[in-house]
Amino acid sequence: MITTFYIASVIAIISTIMVITRYNMIHALLYLVVSFLSLSVVFFILGAPFAAVLEVIVYAGAIVVLIIFVIMMLNIREESVEEEKRWLPPRAWIGPSVLSLILLAELVYVLTFVDAAPSGVKVVNARAVGLSLYGPYIIGVELSGLLLMAGIVGAYHLGRQKKKVVHRFLEKAEE
Amino acid sequence: MLWLIPALPFAGAFILVVGGSRLPKGMIPLVGVSSVALSAVLTLALAFDFVGSGATSYDQRLWDWLDVAGLSAAFSLHLDALTLVFLFVITFVGSLIHIYSAEFMSDDDGYARFFAYLNLFVSAMLILVLADNLVLLYLGWEGVGLCSYLLIGFWYKEEKNGYASRKAFITTRVGDTAMAIGLFLLFQELNTLKIHEVAAIAPSAWTTGSPVVTLIALLLLGGAVGKSAQLPLQTWLPDAMAGPSPVSALIHAATMVTAGVYLIARMYMLFELAPLAQLAVGVVGAVTLLMAGCSALTQYDLKRVLAYSTISQIGYMFLALGIGAWSASIFHFMIHAFFKALLFLAAGAVIMALHHEHDMFRMGGLRKKLPAVYWTFLTGAGSLAALPLITSGFYSKDQILWIAWAGEKGNTWFFLAALMGAFITAIYTARMIFLTFWGEEKTHVSHAPGVQMVLPLVALAILSTIGGFVELPHTMGHLTAFSDFLGPVLPGVTLRPGAEESEWILQSIAAIVALSGVGLGYYFYVAKPVMADSLKRQAGFIHQFWFSGWAMDKLYDLLFVRPFVFLSNINKQDIIDKLYAGIVSVSETMHRMFSFTQSGMLRWYLAGIVIGAIAVITIGLVS
Amino acid sequence: MNTVPVEYGLVLAGILFTLGLVSVLTRRNIIFMLISVEIMLNASGLAFIVAGARWMQPDGQVMFIFILTMAAAEVSVGLALILQIYHQLKTLDSDAANKMKG
Numbered sequence: 001m002i003t004t005f006y007i008a009s010v011i012a013i014i015s016t017i018m019v020i021t022r023y024n025m026i027h028a029l030l031y032l033v034v035s036f037l038s039l040s041v042v043f044f045i046l047g048a049p050f051a052a053v054l055e056v057i058v059y060a061g062a063i064v065v066l067i068i069f070v071i072m073m074l075n076i077r078e079e080s081v082e083e084e085k086r087w088l089p090p091r092a093w094i095g096p097s098v099l100s101l102i103l104l105a106e107l108v109y110v111l112t113f114v115d116a117a118p119s120g121v122k123v124v125n126a127r128a129v130g131l132s133l134y135g136p137y138i139i140g141v142e143l144s145g146l147l148l149m150a151g152i153v154g155a156y157h158l159g160r161q162k163k164k165v166v167h168r169f170l171e172k173a174e175e
Numbered sequence: 176m177l178w179l180i181p182a183l184p185f186a187g188a189f190i191l192v193v194g195g196s197r198l199p200k201g202m203i204p205l206v207g208v209s210s211v212a213l214s215a216v217l218t219l220a221l222a223f224d225f226v227g228s229g230a231t232s233y234d235q236r237l238w239d240w241l242d243v244a245g246l247s248a249a250f251s252l253h254l255d256a257l258t259l260v261f262l263f264v265i266t267f268v269g270s271l272i273h274i275y276s277a278e279f280m281s282d283d284d285g286y287a288r289f290f291a292y293l294n295l296f297v298s299a300m301l302i303l304v305l306a307d308n309l310v311l312l313y314l315g316w317e318g319v320g321l322c323s324y325l326l327i328g329f330w331y332k333e334e335k336n337g338y339a340s341r342k343a344f345i346t347t348r349v350g351d352t353a354m355a356i357g358l359f360l361l362f363q364e365l366n367t368l369k370i371h372e373v374a375a376i377a378p379s380a381w382t383t384g385s386p387v388v389t390l391i392a393l394l395l396l397g398g399a400v401g402k403s404a405q406l407p408l409q410t411w412l413p414d415a416m417a418g419p420s421p422v423s424a425l426i427h428a429a430t431m432v433t434a435g436v437y438l439i440a441r442m443y444m445l446f447e448l449a450p451l452a453q454l455a456v457g458v459v460g461a462v463t464l465l466m467a468g469c470s471a472l473t474q475y476d477l478k479r480v481l482a483y484s485t486i487s488q489i490g491y492m493f494l495a496l497g498i499g500a501w502s503a504s505i506f507h508f509m510i511h512a513f514f515k516a517l518l519f520l521a522a523g524a525v526i527m528a529l530h531h532e533h534d535m536f537r538m539g540g541l542r543k544k545l546p547a548v549y550w551t552f553l554t555g556a557g558s559l560a561a562l563p564l565i566t567s568g569f570y571s572k573d574q575i576l577w578i579a580w581a582g583e584k585g586n587t588w589f590f591l592a593a594l595m596g597a598f599i600t601a602i603y604t605a606r607m608i609f610l611t612f613w614g615e616e617k618t619h620v621s622h623a624p625g626v627q628m629v630l631p632l633v634a635l636a637i638l639s640t641i642g643g644f645v646e647l648p649h650t651m652g653h654l655t656a657f658s659d660f661l662g663p664v665l666p667g668v669t670l671r672p673g674a675e676e677s678e679w680i681l682q683s684i685a686a687i688v689a690l691s692g693v694g695l696g697y698y699f700y701v702a703k704p705v706m707a708d709s710l711k712r713q714a715g716f717i718h719q720f721w722f723s724g725w726a727m728d729k730l731y732d733l734l735f736v737r738p739f740v741f742l743s744n745i746n747k748q749d750i751i752d753k754l755y756a757g758i759v760s761v762s763e764t765m766h767r768m769f770s771f772t773q774s775g776m777l778r779w780y781l782a783g784i785v786i787g788a789i790a791v792i793t794i795g796l797v798s
Numbered sequence: 799m800n801t802v803p804v805e806y807g808l809v810l811a812g813i814l815f816t817l818g819l820v821s822v823l824t825r826r827n828i829i830f831m832l833i834s835v836e837i838m839l840n841a842s843g844l845a846f847i848v849a850g851a852r853w854m855q856p857d858g859q860v861m862f863i864f865i866l867t868m869a870a871a872e873v874s875v876g877l878a879l880i881l882q883i884y885h886q887l888k889t890l891d892s893d894a895a896n897k898m899k900g
Contacts, residue, residue: 291800508870621874773899774896775895775896775898775899776892776893776896777831777892777893777895777899778823778824778826778892778893781823782823785819786825
């Protein structure tokens with residue numbers, strides 16, 4: 001079991017590295033899908049099938065697709081690849097890498113002091129999740145509903161592109 | 176009841192300060208005038224009571240004020256004949272001037288403020304003359320100095336008015352400091368500052384001519400010189416004409432400038448013990464009266480002529496004090512208050528009628544257009560020039576001249592100076608009248624003054640005429656009501672033996688001098704005006720010199736102002752300044768540094784969040 | 799079968815989170831920043847699942863569902879905003895939106 005875990009995690013890490021270093025957006029998104037799929041495998045290993053499935057359906061299937069739609073809507077051309085190359089010389093990575101590595105080091109340091117005993121495997125299936133979700137966490141569900149509603153309305157409103165009505169005197173100034 | 180006299184104007188000032196903007200406009204002069212008028216009525220009642228009861232003095236202790244280290248100064252009032260004369264002048268002339276101001280300042284925005292300051296001034300001056308001890312007198316002294324500053328710079332929006340009021344305040348401050356040092360010395364020597372105790376102890380504490388008492392007397396003279404605008408501190412009074420005319424009338428003609436005269440008369444015993452100081456008083460008076468008279472001859476601004484004339488006339492009072500003619504000096508003070516206030520008020524009426532034209536050479540022909548003002552002005556000017564027999568100025572000035580010639584401490588030089596001064600006074604007075612009221616009209620009258628302004632003029636004109644008849648010289652009835660009244664307070668004059676016969680000769684000389692001065696003025700300004708112009712051109716340098724007040728402003732600028740400015744410029748770069756400049760530059764640097772962090776770039780902000788997270792976690796780990 | 803130790807799962811989550819963080823700090827393109835934020839959210843969800851597996855309770859998955867929901871809403875609104883920015887500034891450079899400078 002653990003070897004599967006190792007393989008899946010290695011794939012996840014490598015594909016994430018590929019995501020962040022690509023110049024082409026669509027390539028990056030495809031690698032992102034791979035990363036999500038491998039993480040889904042990890043979830044399966046950890047005994048969370050429902051979460052694994054949700055990961056694939058929602059994350060890889062909806063969110064990434066949404067991003068691809070927007071990219072297509074924006075009509076990104078070849079120049080963007082050139083732009084990215086210009087914007088990302090190797091020295092641009094140094095600062096953030098240093099900061100993030102410090103953070104990672106601290107995280108690992110903290111984790112090595114926690115000795116939690118690994119307990120047995122138990123698969124927590126969808127039924128248990130559903131009972132928990134609509135039981136003690138019902139408020140969270142309602143709030144998520146609110147959040148999604150706000151998201152819908154907000155996204156519709158913000159994404160609208162009104163034709164700008166300019167007063168005719170200003171039209172000449174615009175030209 | 177005595178305390179009501181200074182308290183009523185103070186209450187008036189308080190009401191106007193607190194509620195002046197809320198009162199309806201008609202109420203403001205009502206409050207302002209009635210407080211002083213009530214004081215005047217009370218003074219009259221008190222005078223009848225006082226004279227009728229035959230007492231020489233009356234004390235009223237109000238409350239304990241200071242009692243520390245041997246100095247016990249209480250807020251207590253003292254009334255005697257000298258104070259009563261001053262009270263009479265201050266309240267009566269004051270009320271007339273208040274009535275005048277009710278119309279004069281009626282268009283001004285600071286109407287309530289004006290009356291508040293004026294009332295405050297009257298109450299401070301009343302405390303000054305009613306004071307029982309020198310500390311309380313100093314309180315009144317400072318109070319009138321403050322109100323003078325406030326009122327000269329009344330129209331503060333114009334910068335030159337503020338400059339003039341600052342000049343007045345600082346110059347009188349120099350005198351006040353000298354007086355304060357004199358008071359310190361006096362206390363150190365005699366251990367009391369109550370005026371009676373000083374009067375009682377002083378003759379036994381010092382011999383005549385002892386250096387300590389001479390020093391104290393000279394320091395008090397320094398204070399008097401500042402307040403009364405005598406040499407060397409007279410430079411502020413001509414510039415103080417920047418204030419409204421009622422202010423010039425009340426403060427700079429009738430009352431504040433005579434505070435110095437009051438002080439010296441009050442402390443006469445110190446001056447009797449220090450003949451050198453008394454001589455200095457006389458010399459100051461004599462020199463000032465000549466200098467100011469010459470300057471008045473050259474001025475073209477109507478109020479400045481009157482200002483220099485005030486300096487000159489107070490010089491007469493100082494001269495009289497210097498030769499031991501105490502009651503004559505006070506008599507001249509009273510008469511001068513009447514006619515000088517009248518002249519200033521009439522000048523204010525003329526200036527207002529000609530829509531703020533101050534230049535005499537652009538006036539003229541007002542004899543027909545403003546008859547009431549003309550006749551009252553003429554009466555005042557007649558008193559100023561001391562026209563014989565009919566004006567009260569003749570009697571008061573003549574008394575001084577007589578005692579200068581015939582008194583024991585009299586001096587030929589003083590007499591000649593006074594006589595010369597009388598001649599010059601007559602000339603410039605006539606010049607003033609002829610230029611302003613005679614001749615052809617060069618500026619048209621905007622509007623004539625109303626009854627509220629003319630009535631005080633008439634009242635003062637009457638007082639100027641009949642006021643002199645309380646003291647007639649030997650040759651004309653020998654009425655000594657005034658000096659008898661002051662007898663218990665001020666010592667009398669002893670004449671040189673054998674001098675009495677020449678009194679009428681002197682009077683004739685004085686009369687001839689006055690009349691010839693008027694005649695000379697007529698010649699130069701009515702009969703042959705071209706002569707005046709050619710004289711001015713020929714004596715151009717002297718004219719300029721006298722016009723600038725004998726160049727004293729320039730002298731002070733050179734002696735005091737420039738070195739001070741030079742030193743303070745050096746001091747501007749000193750270390751304490753650097754400390755404050757350092758604070759400023761530190762905060763500017765920090766601003767530059769921190770505004771750098773607000774670059775508007777999203778990635779900067781994200782990096783900031785990450786750095787903060789690292790910091791927090793590190794702190795959590797370490798501690 | 800032996801289970802996956804908790805530390806390993808959390809370390810994996812940490813590494814993924816750090817990678818997302820590096821990317822979000824470095825990239826100038828807004829869409830890439832959004833993608834990087836998704837990576838970070840995913841990593842934090844993984845941490846929750848690991849925690850839930852350790853206690854063998856569904857709470858971890860419930861939290862993961864909430865995170866997922868929030869990520870979905872955020873992406874949709876964020877993309878709408880990106881559309882607006884592109885429409886205004888005609889570029890996808892995040893540095894171009896620096897009117898709040900100073």
